[in-house]
Every structure is written in structure tokens, then in C-alpha cells.
Amino acid sequence: MTIEGCVWTCGDHVDTDAIIPARYLNVSTAEALAVHCFEDVDAEFAGKAAAEEEPRIIVAGQNFGCGSSREHAPLAIKGVGVSCVIAKSFARIFYRNAINIGLPILVCAAAVEGAEAGDRLCIDLGAGTITNVTRGETYETPPFPGFIMDIIDAGGLVAYTRQQA
Amino acid sequence: MGHTLAEKIIAAHRVDGAQGDDANGRGVSPGDHVQARVDVVLANDITAPIAIREFRRLDDGQGSLSGRVFDPERVVLVADHFTPNKDIKSAEQCRVLRKFAQEQGLPHHYDVGRAGIEHVLLPEQGLVAPGDLVVGADSHTCTYGALGAFATGMGSTDIGVAMATGQVWLRVPETMRIVYTGKLRRWVGGKDLILETIGRIGVSGALYQTMEFAGPVVKSLSMAARFTMSNMAIEAGGKAGLFDIDETTREYVGRRVERAYTAYRADQDAEYSRFLEIDVSQLDPVVALPHLPDNVRPVGEIGEIEIDQAVIGSCTNGRLEDLRIAAEVLRRRRVAPHVRCIVIPGTQQVYLDAVREGLVEVFIEAGGVVSTPTCGPCLGGHMGVLAAGERAVSTTNRNFRGRMGDSASEVYLSGPAVAAASAVAGRIVHPDAL
Numbered sequence: 001m002t003i004e005g006c007v008w009t010c011g012d013h014v015d016t017d018a019i020i021p022a023r024y025l026n027v028s029t030a031e032a033l034a035v036h037c038f039e040d041v042d043a044e045f046a047g048k049a050a051a052e053e054e055p056r057i058i059v060a061g062q063n064f065g066c067g068s069s070r071e072h073a074p075l076a077i078k079g080v081g082v083s084c085v086i087a088k089s090f091a092r093i094f095y096r097n098a099i100n101i102g103l104p105i106l107v108c109a110a111a112v113e114g115a116e117a118g119d120r121l122c123i124d125l126g127a128g129t130i131t132n133v134t135r136g137e138t139y140e141t142p143p144f145p146g147f148i149m150d151i152i153d154a155g156g157l158v159a160y161t162r163q164q165a
Numbered sequence: 166m167g168h169t170l171a172e173k174i175i176a177a178h179r180v181d182g183a184q185g186d187d188a189n190g191r192g193v194s195p196g197d198h199v200q201a202r203v204d205v206v207l208a209n210d211i212t213a214p215i216a217i218r219e220f221r222r223l224d225d226g227q228g229s230l231s232g233r234v235f236d237p238e239r240v241v242l243v244a245d246h247f248t249p250n251k252d253i254k255s256a257e258q259c260r261v262l263r264k265f266a267q268e269q270g271l272p273h274h275y276d277v278g279r280a281g282i283e284h285v286l287l288p289e290q291g292l293v294a295p296g297d298l299v300v301g302a303d304s305h306t307c308t309y310g311a312l313g314a315f316a317t318g319m320g321s322t323d324i325g326v327a328m329a330t331g332q333v334w335l336r337v338p339e340t341m342r343i344v345y346t347g348k349l350r351r352w353v354g355g356k357d358l359i360l361e362t363i364g365r366i367g368v369s370g371a372l373y374q375t376m377e378f379a380g381p382v383v384k385s386l387s388m389a390a391r392f393t394m395s396n397m398a399i400e401a402g403g404k405a406g407l408f409d410i411d412e413t414t415r416e417y418v419g420r421r422v423e424r425a426y427t428a429y430r431a432d433q434d435a436e437y438s439r440f441l442e443i444d445v446s447q448l449d450p451v452v453a454l455p456h457l458p459d460n461v462r463p464v465g466e467i468g469e470i471e472i473d474q475a476v477i478g479s480c481t482n483g484r485l486e487d488l489r490i491a492a493e494v495l496r497r498r499r500v501a502p503h504v505r506c507i508v509i510p511g512t513q514q515v516y517l518d519a520v521r522e523g524l525v526e527v528f529i530e531a532g533g534v535v536s537t538p539t540c541g542p543c544l545g546g547h548m549g550v551l552a553a554g555e556r557a558v559s560t561t562n563r564n565f566r567g568r569m570g571d572s573a574s575e576v577y578l579s580g581p582a583v584a585a586a587s588a589v590a591g592r593i594v595h596p597d598a599l
Contacts, residue, residue: 013368013457015565022544022568025211026247026254028218040572063369063402067563068544069304071215071320092373092404093304097320145198147334157322158222161330165223165230 030079065094167432207301219325235331281512291421347446355390356580364461372402478509501591506533
């Protein structure tokens with residue numbers, strides 16, 4: 001699976017209230033949530049992300065997605081067209097949720113440190129490589145455990161579970 | 166090799182021979198990925214709609230995914246976050262739960278009238294037992310660790326699949342052991358202990374780990390205090406926050422849980438990722454300053470912080486004991502005129518007990534208000550939202566930017582004694598300062 005996009009950076013401990021404010025948790029589709037993605041952090045994020053030609057890739061510090069378990073958070077990110085999230089580390093519920101809904105994520109501190117806003121990245125999820133095309137650097141990430149890669153390949157937990165049943 | 170409490174519970178629930186399996190069944194190790202049977206699956210009014218949608222997508226009309234939940238007795242739905250319905254969309258979400266519960270024949274659907282804040286309600290109703298493996302579509306599901314259950318929060322898709330299959334995949338976490346020694350001072354309770362702990366290790370200090378709370382101080386803690394501590398394991402990034410089962414647990418559970426259970430204990434030679442010792446003798450009540458739960462200071466060292474609102478309640482501190490502590494401070498005192506003091510009992514039973522003990526009268530006569538059980542203001546939903554520039558002291562569990570309302574508002578986390586004292590003083594104070 002190859003993923004491309006342009007870097008949008010954020011810092012450490014970006015919580016799920018920041019990703020999707022609680023006042024929008026009375027809706028549940030990716031489309032409805034996407035327009036409010038990061039609304040209180042950057043009111044123009046959703047509009048710009050939708051308008052840009054290249055999908056955004058979120059590049060984040062430690063503990064991305066901490067706080068509430070709301071699946072609305074990765075849904076909003078996926079719905080707004082973000083193609084991948086790369087972080088130094090993920091909060092554990094966000095990590096699971098992203099895999100379960102088919103939002104590609106990778107842990108790679110080196111890639112995060114080497115990236116700046118606007119850089120173009122090319123990611124091979126199966127091989128675990130992140131190429132910063134703008135800077136000519138390639139980074140490697142540890143592979144996902146086998147069955148987690150199966151969930152990712154199937155497109156999410158529901159599709160995977162149907163296959164297994 | 167010995168095992169931690171979490172490892173034992175997970176090993177007892179595994180259903181597969183996945184990676185890391187020991188052919189002799191001698192247990193699981195941190196880092197193993199396993200498929201596990203769950204005892205209880207939980208969701209609420211904001212997370213169940215997605216879970217139910219994903220549950221329905223599983224049903225392909227054939228094979229073993231039948232469109233029925235794996236066990237109607239083990240699926241719990243609680244309408245607590247945006248209830249009583251805060252707006253039309255919330256009303257529609259609650260209706261989704263109601264219809265699903267009817268269709269599936271779920272006896273444990275808690276709607277307005279029976280409902281309470283889920284993590285106060287489930288233990289009260291005896292729905293979780295020691296040794297259980299519990300997953301919930303709410304990050305504070307870790308609360309049930311106080312009962313010696315491995316309980317962890319997940320997202321709606323995980324819960325939708327668990328409702329169908331009765332199973333989840335888990336990575337076995339490392340366990341860190343936190344030992345509390347010394348003697349608690351007056352007004353210092355479970356909330357102060359867990360805030361102090363998070364303050365020391367940071368909001369990702371227990372990332373992916375189980376926190377085991379131990380030591381002589383723990384034995385003297387009430388169940389309410391233990392629930393408070395386990396509740397906030399997630400605020401340090403923890404996967405679960407467990408207490409060993411003791412007489413206090415057995416007494417609590419004995420009156421409430423009808424089914425048989427297994428009380429596991431950590432082995433003496435279990436392996437831990439980290440030990441942390443906290444001497445509580447010098448601990449004062451603490452406050453978590455905006456905008457992270459690890460921004461913790463003793464209440465006497467934060468300067469003059471004027472407040473507009475005090476919230477006493479939530480899955481963290483909405484139990485009868487918490488209300489008694491708040492009432493002790495508020496009795497024969499008045500809330501400062503510019504402060505809105507909002508008290509939210511965690512369940513109908515807590516509310517009724519508070520009425521019968523005269524606590525509700527104390528709150529109202531002091532100039533506070535008392536709400537039906539709801540999560541409400543904790544996540545900026547309703548029943549006490551903040552405008553730009555406003556400040557609240559709150560017994561809730563998160564103080565991220567914008568958590569309780571406008572992104573230019575501030576939330577200070579504390580236990581019920583400090584919250585009540587601050588409501589009187591109009592600024593954040595130690596109860597002894599009144």
C-alpha cells in the first residue's frame with residue numbers, strides 16, 4: 001500500500017477533544033465530522049484540507065490522540081482526506097481505532113524530526129518505509145504484527161472479522 | 166516466572182493459540198498479541214451509535230455473524246453523556262440505543278430514569294466482578310480495575326465487533342507497580358493520590374501499560390477512592406489501573422454481584438516494568454492546572470486563582486462518599502455569589518441516598534445546584550458549559566484546552582474537598598483555609 005501527501009505538523013499530546021470537539025459527538029459519520037476536524041485548533045484546517053490537491057499527512061509528536069476514546073477523532077481525520085498520521089508515539093485507544101477504521105498510521109520518531117510543514121512524503125505501509133521526497137531522506141519503521149497488517153490490508157476490523165468468520 | 170494481575174486475567178480469557186503462546190498454557194507475557202473472551206461489553210449514547218452501525222455491517226446474512234449480540238446479558242448500554250437529551254441529534258442517538266436494546270432483548274440498557282454515569286452505575290449494579298475482562302467504548306472503562314477486573318477503554322468499532330463475537334484482540338501490556346506508603350493527611354483522598362501520580366509520571370508515563378496500585382495506604386482506601394484512582398489510569402496513558410482484591414472489595418461485591426467470580430492475585434515474583442513509591446505523609450490536596458492532567462501542584466502553591474464555576478461529580482468523583490466530603494465543607498457555608506456550584510450525583514441511587522442523608526439540602530442551602538446524573542459539563546456537553554475567559558474547578562478527569570466549553574476557558578482538576586472549598590472562597594483553596 002503506497003501513500004502520498006504533504007506534511008501538516010502538530011506537537012505532543014494532541015488530544016481527541018482538539019481533533020473533534022465534544023459538541024460534535026452527536027453525529028457519527030465521517031462526512032459530518034470531517035468539517036469540524038481540528039476546528040478549535042485551526043478553524044481553517046478542514047476547509048483547506050478538503051481544497052488542497054495533495055492529501056495532508058499529519059506529522060505529530062508524542063502521544064497523538066490522547067484522551068477520550070472517541071472513534072469520531074480518526075473518523076474526522078480520515079473523512080477530511082488525511083492520508084496518513086505519523087507520530088513519535090500514539091495514545092493506545094487512538095492507535096487501535098485508526099487501524100480498525102482503516103486510517104493508516106505509523107510510529108517513526110526519526111521521520112517526524114526530519115519533516116517540516118509542506119514536505120512531500122511517500123510511504124510504503126507494508127514495507128514500513130517513509131520517504132521524505134522533499135528532503136531526499138528515507139526512514140524505516142518496525143513492521144506491524146501479522147494479524148494487525150491483515151486488519152489494515154482488509155481495510156479495517158469489520159472487513160477482517162467478516163473474512164475470519 | 167510469576168505473573169502480574171493483568172497477565173493472569175488476560176491469560177484466563179484467551180481463546181487462541183496466537184503469537185507468543187506457551188504450549189503448556191503457562192500464561193501470557195507483555196508484548197504478546199492474543200484473542201480474548203470478554204465478560205462485559207459497554208457503550209454509551211455517543212459511542213453506541215457507531216458501534217451499532219459497525220455491528221450491523223458485520224452481518225453478511227450467513228455464517229456465524231448472525232446479527233445477534235453474543236450474549237444479551239453481557240452487553241450494557243448506558244445513556245449518560247448528552248442526557249437527558251441535550252438536543253435533537255442527541256435525542257436521535259439515544260433512540261438508536263433504545264431500538265437496538267429492544268431488538269436484541271438487552272436487560273442492561275439504562276435510559277433516563279434508570280441511568281447514571283456509566284462508571285458509577287456498573288459497579289453499583291453488580292455488573293462487573295473481580296477477575297472479569299471488560300471492554301467499553303469509553304476511555305474511563307478502566308474504572309473497574311478497582312474491582313480487580315482487567316477493564317479497558319476502546320473505540321466503537323472494537324465494541325461493535327465485541328458485541329457480535331464476545332471477543333477482542335489485545336496486546337498484553339507491561340505492568341508498572343505503584344506503591345503508596347505513609348499516612349494520609351485530612352482532606353487528601355483518592356483523587357489527590359492519582360493526580361499526584363500522574364503529575365510525577367506524566368500523561369504518557371504509563372502508555373500502553375497496566376498500572377497496579379499497591380502498598381499499605383491502598384488497603385485503607387474505600388471503594389470510592391479506588392474507583393477514582395483506577396478511573397484516571399487512562400490520563401497517564403494507561404491501558405488499565407488495577408487493585409488487588411481484598412476484604413473491602415469482597416464486602417462491596419458481596420452485596421451486589423450475583424454471579425461467581427475468580428479473585429486473581431499478582432504473584433510475588435511477577436515482573437514489572439517499573440516500580441514507583443509514593444510516600445503520602447507529606448501530601449497536600451493537589452490541583453491539576455490547565456491544560457494537562459499532569460500539570461499538578463499542591464493547592465497551596467498555585468497562587469490566587471479566581472473561579473466562575475465548581476463542578477462536583479463525574480465518573481471520577483460522583484459517588485456518595487464524594488458528595489459527603491463536599492457537604493462537609495459546604496455545610497452552613499455559602500457559595501461565593503459569583504460562583505456557579507454544580508453538584509451531580511453519579512446515579513439515581515447516589516442521588517436518593519444524598520437526599521436521605523440531607524446532603525442535597527446542604528448543597529442547595531449553600532447556593533449550589535443539584536443535577537440529575539449526567540456526564541454533562543465534564544466534556545463541555547451541557548449542564549455547565551464555560552464561556553471564553555471563564556474558569557472552573559472540577560472533580561472531573563480532563564482539563565485539555567476547550568474541554569468544558571470555549572477554547573479560551575480553563576479547567577482546574579481537584580478532589581471534592583478542594584472543589585467545595587473553592588466554591589465558597591470564590592478562588593481555589595485548601596479546605597482548611599476557609
